[in-house]
Amino acid sequence: MSRQLLAMALAPLLGLFILGIGNGFLATLITIRLDAAGESATVIGIVSSAYFIGLALGAMVNDRLLLRIGHIRAYGSFASLVAVTVLLQGLFFDPWAWFVLRLIGGWATVGVYLVIESWLLTSGDQKVRGRLLALYMISLYAAGVLGQLLLGVTDAMGATAPFMVIGLLASLSVLPMAMIPRVSPLIEHAEPLPPLRLITMTPTGVMGSLGSGMVVAAAYTLLPLYLQRIGLSVSQVGQMMAVVILGAMLLQYPIGRWSDRHDRQMVLIAISAFCVLISAAMLWLPLSTPLLVVLLFLLGGGVFALYPVAVSHAADRAPAGALVRMSQGLLLINSIGATISPLMISPVMTAMGDAGLFWAFGSLSLFFLLFFAWRRRVRPAPAPVAPFTATTPMSSAGAELVVTEELMQGALEHEHLEDLSDLVPDVDVAEPIAGPPPEDENHIVYYSDVEQANGRH
Numbered sequence: 001m002s003r004q005l006l007a008m009a010l011a012p013l014l015g016l017f018i019l020g021i022g023n024g025f026l027a028t029l030i031t032i033r034l035d036a037a038g039e040s041a042t043v044i045g046i047v048s049s050a051y052f053i054g055l056a057l058g059a060m061v062n063d064r065l066l067l068r069i070g071h072i073r074a075y076g077s078f079a080s081l082v083a084v085t086v087l088l089q090g091l092f093f094d095p096w097a098w099f100v101l102r103l104i105g106g107w108a109t110v111g112v113y114l115v116i117e118s119w120l121l122t123s124g125d126q127k128v129r130g131r132l133l134a135l136y137m138i139s140l141y142a143a144g145v146l147g148q149l150l151l152g153v154t155d156a157m158g159a160t161a162p163f164m165v166i167g168l169l170a171s172l173s174v175l176p177m178a179m180i181p182r183v184s185p186l187i188e189h190a191e192p193l194p195p196l197r198l199i200t201m202t203p204t205g206v207m208g209s210l211g212s213g214m215v216v217a218a219a220y221t222l223l224p225l226y227l228q229r230i231g232l233s234v235s236q237v238g239q240m241m242a243v244v245i246l247g248a249m250l251l252q253y254p255i256g257r258w259s260d261r262h263d264r265q266m267v268l269i270a271i272s273a274f275c276v277l278i279s280a281a282m283l284w285l286p287l288s289t290p291l292l293v294v295l296l297f298l299l300g301g302g303v304f305a306l307y308p309v310a311v312s313h314a315a316d317r318a319p320a321g322a323l324v325r326m327s328q329g330l331l332l333i334n335s336i337g338a339t340i341s342p343l344m345i346s347p348v349m350t351a352m353g354d355a356g357l358f359w360a361f362g363s364l365s366l367f368f369l370l371f372f373a374w375r376r377r378v379r380p381a382p383a384p385v386a387p388f389t390a391t392t393p394m395s396s397a398g399a400e401l402v403v404t405e406e407l408m409q410g411a412l413e414h415e416h417l418e419d420l421s422d423l424v425p426d427v428d429v430a431e432p433i434a435g436p437p438p439e440d441e442n443h444i445v446y447y448s449d450v451e452q453a454n455g456r457h
Contacts, residue, residue: 009119009120009132009135010176011176011177011179012115012116012119012120012176012177013116013120013135013136013139014139014176015075015079015112015116015173015174015175015176015177016112016113016116016136016139016140016143016173017139017140017142017143018143018169018172018173018176019079019082019112019143019169019170019173020139020140020143020144020147021143021146021147021150021169022086022147022165022166022167022168022169022170023082023109023143023147023166023170024143024144024145024146024147024148024245025147025148025150025151025162025166025238025241026086026147026166027048027051027220027221027224028148028151028220028224028237028238028241029151029155029162029163029166030047030048030089030098030102031044031048031221031222031224031225031228032224032225032228032234032237033093034047034095034098035225035228035229036228037093039095040346040350041222041225041346041347041349041350041356042346042347042349042350043095043346044221044222044225044342044346045221045222045342045343045344045345045346045347045349046095046099046342046343046346047095047098047099047102048102048217048220048221048222048342048346049217049339049340049341049342049343050098050099050100050102050103050106051102051103051105051106051109051221052106052213052217052335052338052339052341052342053103053106053339054102054103054104054105054106054107054108054109054110055106055107055109055110055335055338055339056332056335056336056338056339057103057106057107058106058107058108058109058110058111058114059110059114059331059332059335060332062074062078062107062110062111062114063114063118065111066111066114066115066118071115071118071119071177072177072178074111074114074115075111075112075115075116075174075177076174076177076178077111078108078109078111078112078115079108079112079170079171079173079174080170080171080174081104081105081108081111082105082108082109082112082170083166083167083168083170083171084167085101085102085104085105085108086101086105086163086166086167086170087163087164087167088101089101089163090159090160090162090163090164090167091160112173115177116136117136120132120133120136137249138249141245141246141248141249142249144242144245145242145245145246145249148238148239148241148242148245149238149239149242150165150238151234151235151237151238151241152233152234152235152236152237152238152239153235155234155235156235191325191328192325192326192328192329192331192332193322193325193326193328193329194329195329195332195333197329198314198326198329198330198333201314201317201318201322201326202313202314202317202318202326203375204265204268204310204313204314204371204372204375205310205311205313205314205317205326205330206314206330206333207310207368207371207372207375208268208306208307208309208310208311208313208314208368208372209307209310209311209314209330209331209333209334209337210333210334210336210337211272211306211310211337211364211365211368212303212304212306212307212310212334212337213307213333213334213335213336213337213338213339213341214337214338214340214341214344214364215275215303215306215341215361215364215365216303216304216307216338217337217338217339217341217342218341218342218345218357218360218361219244219299219300219303221341221342222342222345222346222349222357223241223244223357224237224241225349225354225357226349226354226357226358227240227241229354230287230354240292240293240296243293243296243297243300244296244297244299244300245300246297246300247296247297247298247299247300247301247304248300248301248303248304248305250301251297251298251300251301251302251304251305252301252304252305252308253388255267255271255301255305255309256305256308256309256312256388257388259309259312259313259384259388260384260388261384263376263380264309264312264313264316264384265313265372265375265376265380266376267309268306268309268310268313268368268372269369269372269373269376271302271305271306271309272306272365272366272368272369272372273365273369274298274302275299275302275303275361275362275365276362276365276366276369278295278298278299278302279358279359279361279362279365280362281295282295282358283355283358283359283362307334308388309388310330311327311330312384312388314326314330315327315407315410316384320408320412323403323407323408324403327403344360345357345360345361348360384410
């Protein structure tokens, strides 16, 4: 990556890292404080869902505001609003006021991500998007791990100290963006594919995105409640949540590379079965600290890999011209799953106790396992068309950032092998031909190592 490109991406990535440290442990902090105040799991789930409602609303409307006022002013406005909502939560305690503040905070947070991701999107062409996305993920996950580890430190400083630290970090994150001496990049208003069209195109991709939103939201909002209620201190809860995020960061790419060389539907089935086993282990094994660390590490790797594998599977089926809109539509589906998850699972915890989290988690994973297996029997997956892209997009621009040159080229080649004209009627697709693309047409072979191995047999 050139120094010029790195310089263009450095400011938004630094802003993301600073904001992400505080945002990384805010959900955990809120869950712990509500539980310590004696609120039920149902109330905690309702308050937690407000953040994801705000994320979903912001994903649909914030790009219009960004187009009106520009990136730098939009970032300053959104980050300041994040700081205000967090500081207000530290000033007084009321679950229903916190619900409103979390909703506003979610709306503002996705605005911050929209600015960062759209800036990265326009910092370079499709050839370098993979490297920009890798830097984005490193910044996001590293900030999340560090934030969870700071939870115990800030909590020991007093009841309001963690909220003050998060507010300060949100305000401080404005500085790198405010000092950028260049014109804001241009973006277009997002028009994601509607849910019914997505279901027609890729039922497995839709259900994978929905399921990922549900299990990831439960991990962020209700897992800290479970950990606190089994006797862990605030500092230990933060450490265990850091282990979950570390598992997500380290295992997502190996799982994705595995999906490059195998049927992605089978990979989704395997991830779901793995999550069922982890849930069973959490329910029935005696949980020593080392075993809990291992199980949570594996849990993070499994649940956070579900979404990118589902998106990659959907991309194997979509026409090249629909990849961006498809990714944006799946992101919206993912947000819907995250919104309903705390509302669905927290009453189960209220009724069944702390173990209700993993009864619900295991039941959801089993349902998705059966659905993916049924879809594989009804319509086997096409061969992977491009390398897996590990991703954690938060906005429409981030969904577009995922569409790299390799993914576009692979989708174009797929159009030559199957008639895709009925998937998205308003998208032009290439005419299918018999056999592979002509030799004079540019194309990329991604799995030459596999093909050579097959040729030797």
